[in-house]
Amino acid sequence: xxxxxxxxxxILGSGPAGLTAxxxxxxxxxxxxxxxxxxxxGQLMLTYDVENYPGFPEGVLGPKLMEAMIDQxxxxxxxxxxxxxxxxxxKVRPFKITAGGKE
Numbered sequence: 001x002x003x004x005x006x007x008x009x010x011i012l013g014s015g016p017a018g019l020t021a022x023x024x025x026x027x028x029x030x031x032x033x034x035x036x037x038x039x040x041x042g043q044l045m046l047t048y049d050v051e052n053y054p055g056f057p058e059g060v061l062g063p064k065l066m067e068a069m070i071d072q073x074x075x076x077x078x079x080x081x082x083x084x085x086x087x088x089x090x091k092v093r094p095f096k097i098t099a100g101g102k103e
Contacts (some may be wrong), residue, residue, distance in 0.1 A: 007031045008031045012097075014035075019069040034078055035099045036082045046062065
């Protein structure tokens with residue numbers, strides 16, 4: 001349960017940019033939470049052929065790419081919460097984030 005846990009890094013969104021950030025922060029031994037949203041892994045989960053992503057000259061299926069990115073971030077310890085962020089309070093530290101009806 002993430003409600004009462006403090007994280008070094010909280011990433012809002014689980015598309016390629018968010019998952020890349022999660023990979024690097026988790027590898028740097030920072031406790032990392034990805035608030036993945038209700039559309040887990042972003043738009044690429046709905047994309048059939050991804051032909052412009054580095055490292056895949058023949059293209060790759062969007063869901064396959066995103067699942068690999070999620071697995072890699074989890075391998076290094078990133079945690080995931082599959083709800084939308086609804087509010088962020090930057091006025092207090094640690095920052096308060098409400099997601100899925102939970103703070």
